[in-house]
Amino acid sequence: MDTGKSMITAAVLVALPVLAGANLVPNPGFEQEKNEGWRYGGVFAGAKGFVRVTRNESAAGKQSLQFHKEGGGGAQIFARLKAPQWNNAQNATIHLSFHYKGRNGIVFVLFREAGTRKQLKDELGRNASVSYLLKETAEWMPFSRSFKVPQNLLRQSPLLDLQFQLWGQGDLYLDEVSVTVESDGKEPAPKTVSPFGYLKVYDVPSENTLPPLRGLPFQYGEKDGVLTRDGKPFFYTGNSTFGGGQYVPETIWLARLLNYSMVTLDWGLSLYPQKVGDTLEIRYADPASSVSMFRELARNGLVVEHDTGNAAFIYSPLKRFLKDFPQLGDFLTSTSHFYSYDHNTEIGRRIHFNGWKNRYRYLKGFPVMATEIYNELGYTPTHERVQKGFREFAKKKYGMLAEANKVWCMDFKSWDAVFPPHLSPDILPGEGSFGFRKQMKRKYWQMNYDWLRYTQLDLISGLTEMKKQFRTVADSPFMIDWRGHGGTDSDGYAAVDPDLLNTVSDINGLHTGYYSYDYHGQPADEISVVTSLTHNVMHFDFVASNNRKVTINPECIVGWTTTPGSNLESMKRNSFKNFAGEWKFRLEPDRSGMEKGYFKPGFDDSEWDVMTVPGCWDETARYRDKKGIGWYRTTFTVPARLKMDYEDGSRRFCLYGKGVAQKGIVWINGVKIGEPKGWETLYKYDISPYLNYGGENQITYLVDGSNYANGLRFFVFVLPEDRINETRLLEKRDYASLLWSHMMHGVSGVVIWHWDSPWRPFMAELNREIANVSEIAMPASRNRKAKVAMLMPFLYFRGLPSQLV
Structure with missing residues (x-):
């Protein structure tokens, strides 16, 4: 077929x-x-x-x-x-x-x-x-x-x-x-059970069996929208552990060496499920051992940002019991990001509550910067409760089904039949539904915006009840880590409305990365400049100008500079061919093309299809949601005069590219030169010995498309090595810009995730410098008389319309 x-x-x-x-x-x-x-x-x-x-x-x-x-x-x-x-x-x-x-x-x-x-x-x-x-x-x-x-x-x-x-x-x-x-099975005798008859959730003790925790060696607090230290405004910086209680050396000694003032401790809910007969029992491990870490951090003057929100479905211990207890599907959801247990159900909230109670019997009264209820929350539930809830939301908004159909450009025959098309894992499972959600915002955008608004309201209603329960066992600030640096109306990150979130959060957890461009002497291009401004500061400006609560960035991932558009244009001009365009393409179910010689220069690809590069084949109309092995072929020429440069060693010529999803192999003139891998990974190979100077050269990629968004994603260049504008590790100047941009735009602290190496000796000096000016700069950044003009609502920056209701 x-x-x-x-x-x-x-x-x-x-x-x-x-x-x-x-x-x-x-x-x-x-x-x-x-x-x-x-x-x-x-x-x-x-x-x-x-x-x-x-x-x-x-x-x-x-x-x-x-x-x-x-x-x-x-x-x-x-x-x-x-x-x-x-x-x-x-x-x-x-x-x-x-x-x-x-x-x-x-x-x-x-x-x-x-x-x-x-x-x-x-x-x-x-x-x-x-x-x-x-x-x-x-x-x-x-x-x-x-x-x-x-x-x-x-x-x-x-x-x-x-x-x-x-x-x-x-x-x-x-x-x-x-x-x-x-x-030949026997029909079971009917029996009446409670809603959770198959599930037994054990309570956790309330008593604290440990000696009292000693607090910080200074007075920690907050005032007028900024964090303080001994009553004065203070900008907190820190790093993160690996999570799950697996601490690493930089948790304490390196943090202190680099003058950090806070640390994120990632420790989940510690639940332990076990099947006992026809019942699933959920118990909670005693977290007493983790309390010693809080004690040591406080002794070393490091404030804890406590992350309990690592509840991704892939890590949920309950998922392995779905076969035996399919009823778990009533509250256990796999389609959201770092979210597993439906917080709008009694059992979903109970699972979280027991985790908080278990931890804060030891920590209540201890100075914690915030308790991160959810980490990097993306809310995209799909189960029956939210489907019914959406229908009720639509009935209330439109009254008559005919009116709803008119707005949605649909033809539902009854309210019971109303169903957002992107919630269709049965036809487009897993990564297929990812592609279909992207279609949803284009083809069914009217219904998509109603669905988005419903999920925004549904999220907040449950969080409101969660906070009430949280306050009975804990006294630390209640915080949701929400993404401010990306996301579109086809994902769940946009379901976190910052204005609604302000009604329940005690502290703003605005999670965003940081773009640091190196223009390598080229004029800055407009897109990179605008991106840098909107990404690095305007998210913070919006939050700072719309509420008076403290804002921190609980996860700022950094490591390398970002290639600006001007550098890409420069490399495109110096490349022996503009590879952005149509390539010969063939999609096959396996790697048999290697035996057929698809990578050889003389192979006849005249009957192959064509595919535009850069791009993802499974997002095109012809190959939508198709997995497999993708083959790309094209040719280019290299001037004959450059052979002398190669032979005398004065120049090298390289294949330089970014993004082969999910992984691949690349050949030049039939010679395998490398195996690039990763959506956004840069790769560079010296291909000088394999080029045909003065003639045609053939380049072939094999791309293993086993997930979604498969293909050659960003760019491909063949050019002299001295014309490559490479990225580099962030330097002192980049980190200085990061810290000052945060502080001067209303942020009181940032947790830096070093994706290269946490050893940055210059951070000690930078942290001292910013601490010396924070007493003056931080209040000024929250001064209402120095407002930042926001000419459009926050969601506009994520590609959404200004009116959702």
């Missing part, structure tokens, strides 16, 4: 019960007005066509589902039900039947994991699925098939994903869809 073709998809995700006879497909004949159980995703990626209920054709009843498509792109429709337990079944058979009419149809049946909706494997390690091509027919034709459930899935309570797809052009009609299941 040619997976490069465009398609329109209808999907039903149904649960597998243990008794035969009942049809699991909601509204199988498409006769119900509400279409209850179906979710409509809509046409996307520029498709011309539709998927809709029609009265023009039907196999039975009055209506059927019609697919019609011209050109590329696609659309989708699906439903989702929870899976019950298999109840010890030894065998199970699925019976599928329906009527259809038309051409280019195909039906898939895939097994997915209940909690994550990832596709499951069969006993041989293959994707557990079946598919059938539908024979073209001008008349209604019945279709039926039966197949066994793989034995290894009988203990997993999987979901059954039933998909109908239209490939190519034309029409396809579907009616009377049926899915039934036969199994």
